Amino acid sequence: MSTVNIKGITKVFPNGVRALDDLDLEIRDGEFFALLGPSGCGKTTLLRTLGGLESATDGHILIDNNDVTRTSAGSRNVAMVFQDYALYPHMNVKENIEYPLKIRKYPKDERDRRVNMAAKALSIETLLDRKPGQISGGQQQRVAVARAMATTPNLYLFDEPLSNLDARLRLEARSFLKQLQRELGVTTILVTHDQSEALALADRMAVMELGKIRQVGSPVEFFHRPANIFVASFIGSTPMNLIEGVVEDKSLKIGDFKFALPPSVSKVANTGAKLTLGVRPEYVTIVKSSGPGVFSGKVKITENLGTHYLVLFDANETVVRGTVPDGVEPNIGDVVHFKPDPERMLFYDTNSGELI
């Protein structure tokens, strides 16, 4: 149970790469927090800095209000689960779980008690005598989590723990991790490049780009109100429509199409300002006829997503994605009319990329 405060953390590698750039972040007690971002954004560096594997160039890390920025990795009482699980191949499962306890000089009976408790919690009791090489990837992951759990840390750090599992196992492990975290109630930080994983697991999350945090919030906030174009393009299993236009007479003109701006936007956006309309394909639905606030164009591609179809159509050189329910999907080449839900439309300043 711990809070984590990150204040102005900067990490510059010897080769001059600025992996973390004056970054602030607060993680609440007992929270499942996800760090999300494309590769090279610094999310793993942040996690490793929290764990003490990298030393920060500048700034402070406080765990439960204790400054741990300059303390050694072993003294922070955090546990890290690595992407490759880092199970020692020459030790069997029991010895692997027991090893951190040995380092911390727990007596034998306490070690046994904890190994059994962790093994039971992760249903790996039958594997204790096996070597890591003799068990499956999913089981290896459980052993890695059990090893972390047996040390009763204040903070769990997960570095892409699901990326080495196949798709089916990943879903299973995901629910399992979430449930386990709920039960233990220990603050957990997860690094991932998979936005669906972050949305599914996290209580709160942060999206990073180039060593900076671009948005912090709950998965719902991320999905419905991405704070900038970068986050908007990153979140969601089907990419958000991001269409550039110009403000004209309190509406946004995109090619020949016009979309009325809500008062909150038209107040700050003058005629001639460049805005980007952001709307999820899920909120772009087919309508009978054209008119203001409606895109019209020829269907280019339809993709079957199961319960509905994703339709890509060409509205005068602008590609727009919309969805229609299964059964009424148009044919390729049809002229269709799609209306974005006005309530769900977001407007970004094209130059700064920020949400208005």
Place this chain on the structure above:
Amino acid sequence: MKNPFRADMEKSSSERITSALFVVIVSLFFLLPIAWLFLAPFDGQPTYRLKLSDPSFNNFREMSQNPYAYRSLLNSAIFSAGTGLVIILIGAPAAYVLSRVKFKGRDVFLYFLLLFSSVVSGSAAMVPLFLLALRFNILDTYHGVIFILAGGLLPAAIFILKDFTDSLPRSYEESAKIFGASSYRILKDIVAPVIRPGLAVIFVWAFVQSWGNFLIPFIIIRDINKQPAAVMMYSFYTEAGDAVIRTVAAFGFLYTIPVLLMYFYVNRKYGFRFYGGIKG
């Protein structure tokens, strides 16, 4: 119906027979001396022929008459094991550091290691090595031979061990570090056990290289009591310059066995392959 591929198949099978025959002949050529090595020692009247006409242990009895024969095998063992040990004790930490610490000029350094290990041979450096040994006052000593042998083998050993250590995932050490293990414990509990197969292979390699080395002990060692088997073999000649074939056969056999056993043991225990970590 005629199979259009028939002619091709026949042709290829006749080609196969020819090439197989060629391989058999060449192998026989190289196998003959080895077969001799295992038959002649037990032949009562050994010649250079491949035969076992009168099986006996007389050759070994006769060899035992030579007061230096067994002693030289023991010396060989001391030189080889000592060299292997020095290589592991110096080579393993060096390889570990070269694998884990990136410093300026590391790649050039590694390149020179490889260059020197293959280009500069013992015979080319014979005179300077002798002079060095003289200066350091290690002529005619066990450790003199061991240091010089180890020095010659170390570059290649470090290079191979470094490659092996590279394959050891860093996350092993990092996870132990987060759990609070000291650097010494990480080395002892994690790194050393995981790279043990590599160390065993390098030890045997160094052992075998030293076991067969003639030149270095021949230059450095004066005292016949300290001569290794490779040099001793050279003394089993008559004054006329002919080999004392009984002694040479028996001694050659004893000289070969330890190396063979070692290969089998390591191959059985670790296999001559390099691996690190777990494949998922």
